[in-house]
Amino acid sequence: MAQDSSLPGFWDTRYRGGVVPWDAAGVPPHLKSWLQAQKAALRVLIPGCGTGYEVRAFAAHGHDVLAIEFADAAIEAAQRELGALSERVVKADFFVFEAAPFDVIYERAFMCALPRRLWPQWAARVAQLVRPGGELAGFFYFDDNERGPPFGISPARLDELLGPRFERIEDAAIAPNESIAVFQGKERWQVWRRRL
Structure with a gap:
């Protein structure tokens, strides 16, 4: 069994074995509220989309x-879940994927799935893929446990990674009944705006 969470085999083994404790089987309430507040159609990227529930939510609100x-x-799980929207899920490596900048990158259990050694590359890549004035919006897992995934981060480390290129404009605790067990009490909804 692959033990490096930066490799596809690690995740293939877990999906095929049904070991997916991060799968919320739906769309989190904070994302639903954020989507309702958006006034314009946005170009959105969801890296590490997993089963892809949020794809349907973004599309239902008119976002690309x-x-x-x-x-x-x-990918197979997402395609089964999404049906007609399955063409919105493509096989790609976040770190080399080429695309025009997005208005929003949605974060849910992607960063915390990456080994900590990749976090500086993740932050730089997010900055490349979000247009100036665009946003990184989603859920961040705060924990000091060395084991993972999920790999928790400290607020100071997240500020260090994102602060040079982004400004945090929203920060809210997630109620225990709105979180899945693996993240319970340790995740926050945050929105970071890309500096101009």
Whole structure:
């Protein structure tokens, strides 16, 4: 079994074995509220989309959403879940994927799935893929446990990674009944605006 969460085989093994404790089986309430507040159609990227529930939510609100995933088993799960919207999920590696900048990158269990050694590359890549004035919006897992995934981050480390290129404009705790067990009490909804 692959033990490096930066490799597709790690995730293929988990999806095929049904070991998916991060799968919320739906769309989180904070995302629903954020979507309702958006006034214009946005070009959205969802990296590491997993089963892809949020793809449907973004599309239902009129957004041009693209989801990327690099594990075949996750892509298959998303395609089963999304039906007619399955063409919005493509196989791609976030770190080399080429695209015009997006208005929004949605974060849900992608960053915390990456080994910590990749976080500086993740932050730089997010900055490349979000247009100036655009947003990184989603859920961030705060924990000091060395084991993972999920790999928790400290607020100071997240500020260090994103602060040079982004400004945090929203920060809200997630109620225990709105979180899945693996993240319970340790995740926050945040929106970071790309500096001009």
